[in-house]
Amino acid sequence: MSFASLSLETKQRALAELTGVKRLFADRGWFPGTSGNLSVRVGDFAPDDFHFAITASGKDKSLSTPEDFLFVDREGKPSETTGLKPSAETLIHCEIYRQTGCGAIFHVHTVFNNLVSELFWERKSIPVDGVELIKAFNIWDEEAHIEIPIVSNFAHIPSIVPEVTERLDKRIPGIMLRKHGIYAWGVNAFEAKRHLEAFEFLFEYVYRWELLHRR
Numbered sequence: 001m002s003f004a005s006l007s008l009e010t011k012q013r014a015l016a017e018l019t020g021v022k023r024l025f026a027d028r029g030w031f032p033g034t035s036g037n038l039s040v041r042v043g044d045f046a047p048d049d050f051h052f053a054i055t056a057s058g059k060d061k062s063l064s065t066p067e068d069f070l071f072v073d074r075e076g077k078p079s080e081t082t083g084l085k086p087s088a089e090t091l092i093h094c095e096i097y098r099q100t101g102c103g104a105i106f107h108v109h110t111v112f113n114n115l116v117s118e119l120f121w122e123r124k125s126i127p128v129d130g131v132e133l134i135k136a137f138n139i140w141d142e143e144a145h146i147e148i149p150i151v152s153n154f155a156h157i158p159s160i161v162p163e164v165t166e167r168l169d170k171r172i173p174g175i176m177l178r179k180h181g182i183y184a185w186g187v188n189a190f191e192a193k194r195h196l197e198a199f200e201f202l203f204e205y206v207y208r209w210e211l212l213h214r215r
């Protein structure tokens with residue numbers, strides 16, 4: 001299969017899905033200052049030859065324009081001729097698709113995700129104990145304990161990728177960049193959204209729990 005052979009309908013379906021998620025998250029204030037990026041995989045390519053739709057870089061994500069998204073290949077290069085620039089963080093999406101085979105990736109910066117990323121930086125992971133919403137990750141153990149990995153944040157995005165590769169935990173559908181934000185993924189947009197919402201709930205819970213119990 002080649003990108004050129006993808007039907008218009010397939011591409012439009014992906015863009016419509018991203019448009020809906022973008023609107024919803026923008027309404028929640030999850031894209032402050034043009035931060036955040038979203039992507040969904042398109043087509044049925046060989047596992048090592050994928051393409052995905054991703055938000056264009058630096059846009060006001062609370063607005064809807066014909067220039068909000070473009071398609072890129074496994075290396076983050078535009079799949080077709082365009083004047084649009086893919087998200088500056090496209091290489092992180094590429095690596096997560098490569099490692100997990102997932103179908104959608106959503107990234108947001110929030111105050112709670114930034115706070116817990118710094119609170120637990122020395123531990124290199126955010127611990128969560130026995131909270132019901134862990135089940136959103138399809139982890140059903142009684143009183144489950146999870147650790148959400150935190151990786152370094154560098155201005156040079158390619159430098160972040162090796163740590164993502166090293167720290168990605170197949171059981172946990174998300175990875176945190178220190179004082180930056182969370183990447184969450186799923187088999188499709190529905191699941192990636194469920195995971196992101198669960199992460200954000202858990203970050204706020206953990207932060208408030210720490211406030212109540214730390215001396």
Ligand SMILES: CSCCC(=O)C(=O)COP(=O)(O)O
Nearest residue numbers: 034035036037057058087088
């Ligand atoms: C303005 S926030 C800094 C860049 C960032 O972290 C982000 O998520 C948005 O970058 P993009 O290139 O995807 O717009």
Ligand SMILES: [Zn+2]
Nearest residue numbers: 035036089181
């Ligand atoms: Zn970001």
